[in-house]
């Protein structure tokens with residue numbers, strides 16, 4: 498059941514995460530609100546990606562990872578479900594570098610729905626068009642859907658990656674530095690897209706780019722050494738942070 502906009506979508510409590518003996522997250526607690534963009538910022542190695550990957554259990558794929566604490570999505574503990582495929586359908590992901598398959602644009606976007614068993618050409622056509630429109634790339638690719646996706650520019654490829662995520666009909670989309678490999682114009686396009694997407698999705702984005710966090714997000718969490726130091730409305734984090742360490746980071750004194 499979908500919750501009201503602004504309600505808690507993801508509730509994290511007491512999250513500790515270890516890679517072998519090395520602890521990467523310490524008692525992380527966070528409420529992520531539905532249909533908002535939440536940015537995760539902080540210096541390199543502070544645990545942002547680790548935290549992001551915990552939200553759809555991508556860390557399960559890494560040997561020696563131990564996780565304690567609770568992550569509830571729509572009031573269900575995601576570490577208590579056996580259906581990780583369903584979880585990853587609900588919680589999609591877009592990576593730092595576009596990672597399209599060496600196949601056509603159409604086949605890239607139709608890949609997930611086909612894996613889910615959708616065979617009807619009409620239905621697949623609809624999903625592909627809807628997803629590419631949702632990722633603001635339809636007009637640029639509609640006449641070349643059957644050509645290789647790898648022939649697109651990096652910025653176009655990243656929007657096709659977003660379309661591929663949308664095609665799975667997720668409720669939450671995790672983005673790990675989605676524009677770090679893009680030029681400024683493509684970055685702006687992806688940022689506009691993110692701002693538009695939040696009417697339909699709950700978005701969590703890791704970014705090193707402070708202006709980007711300020712431009713696209715509603716809430717911002719500042720991570721340092723595996724802990725959340727401060728979490729608030731993005732405006733407050735950037736204009737009147739409560740913690741000196743947040744202020745030092747957002748004003749560029751370290752990181």
Ligand SMILES: Nc1ncnc2c1ncn2[C@@H]1O[C@H](COP(=O)(O)OP(=O)(O)OP(=O)(O)O)[C@@H](O)[C@H]1O
Nearest residue numbers: 516519521539540541542543544545546547548559
């Ligand atoms: N697969 C792994 N195995 C062991 N240690 C890891 C692994 N992935 C991350 N770490 C360690 O966990 C800590 C947090 O890393 P993480 O990648 O989450 O930080 P980050 O804030 O996302 O950094 P960056 O901004 O550089 O991407 C770091 O000390 C890192 O070396």
